[in-house]
Amino acid sequence: QVHLVESGGGLVQAGGSLRLSCAASGRTFKRYYMGWFRQAPGKEREFVAAISLSGGTTYYADSVKGRFTISRDNAKETAYLQMNTLKGEDTAVYYCAAAVSGNLYVGTTYDYWGQGTQVTVSS
Numbered sequence: 001q002v003h004l005v006e007s008g009g010g011l012v013q014a015g016g017s018l019r020l021s022c023a024a025s026g027r028t029f030k031r032y033y034m035g036w037f038r039q040a041p042g043k044e045r046e047f048v049a050a051i052s053l054s055g056g057t058t059y060y061a062d063s064v065k066g067r068f069t070i071s072r073d074n075a076k077e078t079a080y081l082q083m084n085t086l087k088g089e090d091t092a093v094y095y096c097a098a099a100v101s102g103n104l105y106v107g108t109t110y111d112y113w114g115q116g117t118q119v120t121v122s123s
Helices: none
Strands: 004-007 010-013 018-024 033-039 046-051 058-060 068-073 078-083 092-099 117-122
Touching: 004 092, 018 033, 018 092, 018 117, 033 068, 033 078, 046 068, 046 078, 058 068, 078 092
Parallel strands: 010 117
Antiparallel strands: 004 018, 018 078, 033 046, 033 092, 046 058, 068 078, 092 117
């Protein structure tokens, strides 16, 4: 079982940056693909980014490609989401999630979820 805790959210001006962290418990972190999703008020949860077991392959939603970077440190059992050039439409609660396998773009693939961290971008 994996327990995930996000941190790093906050209020930032448009054009600014934030780095989210997702700390995992247990010794099996390296066995899980990691993903980031977000949910804005009144909207459905959407895929943001995902990363392979080793970190060698990454996947991004078109809306964040070129601005966000997902990474992981298996030794620290932590995943990260570096967010640059933030826009108002990036305002949402961001969740990290862990999956054994499957379609990483789909939320139902993931087995474990964090509690979320709020990101608010002011224009």
